[in-house]
Amino acid sequence: MNQVSVPRERLELLWWVIAATGALLGLRLFQLQVLDVVEYRLAAERNRSQIIPQTAPRGRIYDGIGVPLATNQPAFTLIFIPPGEGHIQQDLEPLARELSRQLGRDPIALQETLQTAVREESAVRLAENLPTRAMFQLSELKTIYPGVELIVEARRYYPYGRFASHLLGFMGKMSPREWRELKPKGYRADARVGKMGLEKTFETELSGRDGGIRMEVDAQGRLKRVLETIPWETGSNIHLTIDAAVQKAADDAVRKTASGRGAAVAVDPRTGAILALSSQPDFDPNAFLSTDPEEVKRTVAELPEFNNAISGAYPPGSIFKPIVGLAALSGGRVKPDDDFWCPGYYESGGRIFQCWEHKGHKRISWLMGLAHSCDVYFYQVGLKAGAAAIETFARDFGLGAATQIPLKGEKSGHLFGPETRRKSKKGWYDGDTLNLSIGQGELTVTPLQMAMVAAALSNRGTVWRPHYTQKIVYADGRPDYVQKPERMSLVRAPGAAWDQVQEALQLVVSSGTGVGARVPGLLVAGKTGTAQNPHGDDHAWFISYAARRGEPASIAIAVLIENGGHGGAVAAPVAKKMILARFGLPDPDAEREVRTAARAALAAPRLPSLRPAPAGTPH
Amino acid sequence: MRMHSGLGGRVDWTFVAAVASLVAAGTLAMLSAASTTIYYSAILQKHFIALTLGAILFTLTVAFNYQIFQDQSKCVYGVALFILIAVLVVGTTSRGHRAWLRFAGFSFQPAEFARVLTVLVLADLLDRRARQARDVSTVLMALAVAAPVMFLILKQPDYSTALTFLPMITGMLFCAGADLFHLLLVFGYGVLTLSVPLVYTFCQTRFPGAAAGSLPVLVLATSKMGWATLAVVVCLGALSAMAWRMATWMRLQVKPHLFLAVPVILSGSLLTGVALNRQLKSYQRNRFVAFVAPHTDVQGAAYNVIQSKVAIGSGGAWGKGLFSGTQSKLGFLPERHTDFIFANLGEEMGFLGTSLILGLYMVVLWRIVTAARQARDRYGYLVCAGLASMFAFVMALNIGMCVGLMPVAGIPLPLISYGGSSLVINLWSLGIVANIYARRYALL
Structure with a gap:
């Protein structure tokens, strides 16, 4: 039929080229629309919304x-x-006029914004x-x-x-x-x-x-x-586990001290739960969320990042003495009624070691020794007990090791003793024992550690791992996470020794150096401390625990006021406020302050009179 | 003799059905894609007028003997040149193109019409020169005939439509039996010419801080009409002369005209490429940039291609449904009822729709090739081969652009994109194919 001569094989070749092109496009469409559909769906969704x-x-x-x-x-x-x-x-x-009145902004700029939007x-x-x-x-x-x-x-x-x-x-x-x-x-x-x-x-x-x-x-x-x-x-x-009342009392009280710097930690001796963890100077977290960018900038620049309660390692001073006493009493080397002589100093190895009371405590035994914090008494007790025993007890109380509280920047402090010295291949001398006996020397502790010590003193030896989480209630319906108390270590001592130590600690508050923390109707025990500080004024310490009569103690406290001076005068009143808050008791000081302020407001303006500092404040 | 009585039985109904389906799908896509424009009703009106006109033309063309175009070949060529000159003289300018003729309330875009007329003229030429098909003179004559048409279209300027002439001519020459070496030269010329701006843009965008004396800088220098270009041309000539001397010395059996043709083609394409590069408008340059480095400027030139791909890809297998494409309805997809209508279709009808359209195109092309195969004369064979090459290339260029395989070229998708004259002309040209098929038995 077709007599015209044409190169038909070329037409067939052309057709194959066309078919291949079609196939290629089909594959590409398959790739875009079937294989990569998710990616492009997302892109389209991003485009439109x-x-x-x-x-x-x-x-x-x-x-x-x-x-x-x-x-x-x-x-x-x-x-x-x-x-x-x-x-x-x-x-x-x-609308722009109305908004500018409400928002305090330029009405013309607002109107332009609105017009652009429209x-x-x-x-x-x-x-x-x-x-x-x-x-x-x-x-x-x-x-x-x-x-x-x-x-x-x-x-x-x-x-x-x-x-x-x-x-x-x-x-x-x-x-x-x-x-x-x-x-x-x-x-x-x-x-x-x-x-x-x-x-x-x-x-x-x-x-x-x-x-x-x-x-x-x-x-x-x-x-x-x-x-x-x-x-x-x-x-x-x-x-x-925080008790807001205790926390508030601690924050306010530490802030009001003369230096305004320090820490106060309160724990529940029955569980190790933290009731208050205060560090001063502090900050107002609301200020970081201010609408004023200048205020935010200033707050960030002035942020006191250092958490004294866990990151500050201080020499404990006299608050270490209960541990020394417990070591001595439980070893049987010292009886509670053994009398020692304090002439105001102690001589050892040709060196003179002073008592804080330069006049001397004269004849003194356990209860008065701790109640008045006689250094010479503890020099001698420490020598009798032996530095090794003191070190072991201190380690059992958790000193020299971090408590592992889940917060950033916790310090472990430093415990020293014969064993530690042996490890670092240095000698141990009687002078070291004397320093250790009154909590000086290389010894450093954190307020949190001392709060756990105070708790262990009240509960007769159980050192808890501190925790602040009670429970986490998950929003997604997972079962709550509930925190369980965890025991860190146990201090082993005979019951009689605990009795002696606790009796002495109560005596400190009832009639000794810690009367500033006395609360009528409650059983309050404690120990003051004034730690020598090479960089300036002494740090004021107070550890304490309190209970209703007949009940186990429900709060143990450690207060540290940097450069505060005497523990009994500065730190003990802070602890007292915390104890009052814990037991829901009214704070007579606060009431007095309110009354004073009211009187001052009523009276003609005048310069505030300087009240004399309480006289005769011992350690 | 049966004139019309038997014609119905010989019409390629598969072909007609495929064409009708494409037009129907295109109408559907257009209805959806144009719905967001403010000229929706005007667009619909024009589309349906064009559709009616196209259908009438198609039917009439099937009825008339296509050989009339061969008989009146000079006239056909004259019409092509006339309308293109007319558009340059009295045409209306829109978006920088003097491409529309207006009369009696209608506007008509003659470039595509001229393209089909060129196919008819070339088919006649190649038919008459059947004996000299393998001669280089045939190739040169075919190019000479097409050149004025292309030149007039370039004057509009409409580079994209002019570009579609090259594969069309190559396809026709190929099917006419031209020497493959000659075709290679012609094809190479075109490819090299186009690659000059492409390589130039590539060097410019990928190596912006290239050191002086490095290859990219040399390429950039060569791509600007200057001493470097002249030096390259001279070098090409010298190299070729040396190669010729070597070949004669070594007594190699190589045709001597090779040593003339290759450097002429190379330097010629380089010069036209450089000229083209200088002529490019910024939006055309950006198309090259978008193709070479699609992620350099997401909001700019590459935006269209990225949005088109996102539209097609997000359509998935089944599509988002007609009138529900977010990419097209919210205006992310540009030119959604014209050049990028395929992307709109892909988004709303999914892979199902796109593969159906692609399939219908392949059916149409297959039937054109079949018509060529069965044509009763060489003229019909060549017309079909030319139209098949033309439709295949235009389709591949448009869909390839929408799916990111081809650079952006402003050409509509035949039978689908909105455009009255394009639809009418395409239906008319397909009518010629149907006519060629219907008259495959040399009885009429």
Whole structure:
């Protein structure tokens, strides 16, 4: 039929080229639409949606009986979503005027912002972190002007302000490193995270998942419609063992001391639960969340990062004497009624070791020795007991080792004794024993360690591992995490020795150096200390425990006031306030202060008179 | 003799059905894609007028004997040149292209019409020179005939449409039985010309801080009409002369004209490429940039391709449903009812829709090739081969652009994209194919 001669094989070749091209395109379409569909779906979704995020409430932090220590405040954010059509253009000017009055901003700039939003049909955030009172006034605008919306966001709030600040920590902007780590977990670039303390330690538990308003936008960014409102998810709540009353008493009392620097730690001797962990100087964690960037900058610059309660290692001084006494009494080397002679000094190896009381305590035995903290008595007792026994007891009480409390920066302090010296291949001399006997020399301890010692003295030898978590109530329905007490070590001593030590410690408070901590109706025991400090004034120490009569002690305390001077005068009253708070008793000093302040306010203004310091304050 | 009575039985109904399905799918896609524009009703009106016109033209063309175009070949060529000159003289300018003729309320884009007319003219030429098919003169004559048409289209300027001439001519020459070496030269010329701006852009974007004297800098210097270009041309000539001397000295059996043709083609393509490179407008340059380095400028030139890929990819297997594509309805996809309509289709109808369209195209192309195979004369054979090459290339270029395999070229997808004159002309040219098939038995 076809008599024309044409190169048909070339046509066939052309057809194969065309078919191959078609196949190639088909494969490419398969790749895009079937294999890589997820990736492109996401890209399309990113294209079309825009989210006005809403910050989720962080988990709350409660104290032992449910008092909120860190909570959230609704912060109101004012957004403007231009309504589709209508006569809003002429409403913008009164709206801008109204907003400028409420927000204290330039009305012309505000109007321009609003006009841009209307022109571009995109939502704008007009103001963030609005205070509650502004909210009520602004919510009225919402009814008058369409498009004005108030969205609620949660903002961290610490109701007590300067309160347990080193323990709770604070919130702040992420560092570049934190941003890299947290970005994959869904954090926003402007999110705040815990920067210190519990806020940092429990960041994962506390942080919730942010919600928001997801809107559909077109290629020009114009708002089309609201796609969905994504609800936020709250973070998990943490219940601490802290007793807010004790913590507050500790914070206030340490702050009011002359130096204003120090630490106060209270634990429950029955469990090792921390009731108060105070370090001064402290800070107000709310200041980091201020809407004023200058205030935030200043607060960050002045942040006292050092947590004296766990990171400060101080020589214990006389508060170490109960351990020396226990070592001596339990070894049987010293009987409670063995008399020693204190002429005001002790001579050993051609050196003179002073007693703090230069006149000397004359004839003295155990109870008076501890109650009046006679150095010469303890020099001799220490020599009799032996430095090795003292070192063993001190180690059993947990000194020289970190308590492993889950907080950053804990120090272990330093314990010295014959055994430690042997390890570092140095000799041990009687002079060292004398220094160790009164808690001086190379010995350093942290206030937290001494609180655990005080607890062990009250409960006859059980040294708990300190903990501050009571339970974590997970938001996602996981069973609660409940903290169990853990025993760190046990100090073994005969019951008679414990009786002697506890009786002496009670005597310290009832009639000895620690009367400043006496509370009528309660059984309070304690020991004062004045640690020599090569860098300045002596540090004031006081360890204590208290109980209702007939009950086991429910609070053990260690107070340290840096450069405070005498422990009995400075540190013991701090402990007393904490004990009063623990047992719910009124603080007579506070009442007196209130009355004085009221009188001062009524009277004509005059210079405050300097009250004489309490006379005759021993160690 | 049966004139029309038997024609119905000989019409390729598969072909007609495939073409109708493509047009229907295109109408559907266009209805959806154009729905966001403010000219929606005007677009619909124009589309349905063009559709009616195209259908009538298609039917009429099937009925008339296609050989009339061969008989009136000079006239056909004259019409092609006339309308292209007319558009340059009295045409309307839109978006920098003087590409539209307006009369009686209609506007008409003659470039694609001229392209089909060129196929008809070339088919006649190649048919008459069947005996000299393997001669280089045939190739040169074919190029000479196409050159004025291409030149006039380039004057509009419409580089993309002019570009589609090259594979079309190559396909026709190939099927006419031209010497493969000649075709290679022609093809090489075209490819080298186009590669000059491509290589230039590549060196410019990938090696922005290249040291003086390094290869990228030399390439950049060569790509600007200057001493470096002249030096390269002279070097090519010298090298070729040396090679020729070597070959004669070694008594190699190589055709001597090779030593003339290769350097002429190389330097010629280099010079035209350099000229083209200088002529490029910034948006055309950006298309090269977008192809060479798609992620350098996401909001700029590469934006279109990325959004197109996202649209197609996000459609998935089944699509988001007509009128429900977010990429196209929210305006992320550019040119969604014209050049990028395939992406709109891919988003809303998914892999199901795209593979169906692609399949219909392959059916149409297969039937064109079949028509060529069965054509009763060499002219019909060549017309079909030319149209098959043309449709295949345009389709591959457009879909390839939408899926990111080809650089962006502003050409519509035949039968699918919105464009009245394009639809009419394409239907008319397919009518010629149907006619060639229907008259495959040399009885009429």
